[in-house]
Amino acid sequence: MNYNLSHLKQLEAEAIFVMREVAAQFEKPVLLFSGGKDSIVMVRLAQKAFFPAKLPFPLMHIDTGHNFEEAIEFRDMLVEKVGARLIVRTVQESIDKGRVVEEKGPNPSRNGLQTVTLLDAIEEFKFDAAFGGARRDEEKARAKERFFSHRDEFGQWDPKNQRPELWNLFNGKKQLGEHFRVFPLSNWTEMDVWQYIAMENLEIPSIYFSHKRTVVNRNGTLLAKSDYITLLNGEKYEEKQIRFRTVGDMTCTGAVESTASTIEEIIQEVASARQTERGTRADDKRSEAAMEDRKKQGYF
């Protein structure tokens, strides 16, 4: 007998371990669900962690309102199938309540505003741990993120004061009002996620696959035509064969030109890709330290 596990099986076992630790160490965890491929993988891992029982925590979607229709349909279908409880909190509500002010300009992004909605929701439900699907390979500032990431009572992350994390001994101790973000996919790369989707035969929203869509090229980012975008001088819409590498706020999620129409083709494409996934996100380009700043404030 050969007692070896493939890298995907090892990553899976690690993520399941982390999810069970959270269920055991916290009183009110929640899984942040965006409808994107990473959160779809997270839901599958959560199912595996607690099988044959249902998930011992709800899913929560922080909705910017700038959604791809396909992603929302998919979200509702998945929630139904898994039999999970879904909580939705919207940035629009936060705007209406005066908690945040909408950006001005031709493509006002609500990505930054999400942070407030998220922190308000965490407080509203008294969640003490929130699972996120973030991976360390996504961005420089994430490379030092822990599996169990402590947030103070303002929901903030202090990169200089993180708890050391040794072996698989996770320390989820906290004071009242503080919470943790937990990242079971920390050690996964974009490639691992795609390979896992293939291995598990997971369904994903159609916008990940190649399709024809009307887009505008804004500073090198292909943005989908939508009600939330206004053309600038000299810009024009064009029809292109594209797909999305992430699912997020429509105003800042860039498409890539692609003909990949199956998971295997996507894997091939990722293997030869010349841009990181985040390279297609307009909000990270604003400055090199953009992500780090948003994280400190309590971003995902």
Next chain:
Amino acid sequence: MITKAENTYLDMDLLRFTTAGSVDDGKSTLIGRLLYDSKSIFEDQLEAIERSSEQRGDGYVNLALLTDGLRAEREQGITIDVAYRYFATPKRKFIIADTPGHIQYTRNMVTGASTANLAIILVDARHGVVEQTCRHAFIASLLQIKHIIVAVNKMDLVNYDAEVFEKIKQDFTDFSSKLSVPDIRFIPISALHGDNVVDPSNNMPWYKGGTLLYTLETVNIGSDLNHVDSRFPVQWVIRPLSDQYHDFRGYAGRVEGGVFKAGDEVMALPSGFTTKIKSIETMDGPVEEAFPPMSVTMTLEDDIDISRGDMIVKPNNQPQVGQDIELMICWLNDKKLAVGGKYTIRHTTKEARCIVKDVRYKVNINTLHRIEDDRTIGLNDIGRIVIRTTSPLFYDSYKKNRATGSLILIDEFTNETVGAGMII
């Protein structure tokens, strides 16, 4: 259809390694080189570092910039925390725990080493084996890393001289005879120019061994995990309470040692009751055998009372059970270890409290000498201590099993993780 060629990722395995070296030995350059030459760097990342290199006035694209993450570090130009990096070849996926080498950062090295299979220790060919080299090797050995690669870097600055390399090899071997690392290898490289990193060097025909990447891809780690002493710390009890699984009661956890099969006779600790494994469940169906590091759910023939923190083992191979525990500790916090102080501990899935009874000695991590006249243990110190726990732990020596032999100490007021312990 998935063709065989596309499907190779299904049998790739995983290697975790740390990198250690003194400041300026070329660690960041080496990691940048590995990522770059294995084509794990994307165009936009490369553009970003090209821009930064230019801004900083570096005369060339500074690959080292790829691996320093946070702004404070960018400003000071040093790495101050463990950062994790990823790359893959068709054979293996690699997780790098990149740890800084300054004297005050033993804490980070220990953290990075705690999950690593292998350590790369960088030595500057011009400086040879220095105090820090010894410290890194000691920490790797203390943390039970079974494989060390000593990468002798900047060979270009010593004219690719075989004698320089041989001298360093000899010095390191002399020192490391005091350690317990079964597999030590030496590779002469130039991280800056790429010699022997991914591609064999034309400048060092005298070196007959494999390149660094080849070694990382082929080192055998299959036998490093403990497949003998069966240990299953219970993490969570699964009780679906649904009609379909009305009587289901499963013990979820990760196998931390040995092999478990359906039908095996097992014993639950602390109760000592014995029963048999009825099935080993996963959502993909029952499995015949479970071994480290699988996460599974066990069902048992008899209804015995088991909860989180308990451990399922084999009756003929039990761990030690006790409350008075001797351990090596690495201190991680500014606030010193207090003899007589009380701490929360986490050991496998169990939480308990402990009181520190005694500090036996402190280790001079450069010479490995015991210091017995100054036993204060502060940040980055390593020493041997004795604790008494509020309830019995089920443990093995760290040497025998990294999972059942390790524990952390948590400050009861600040909740910070303050100590990393390895049971003797």
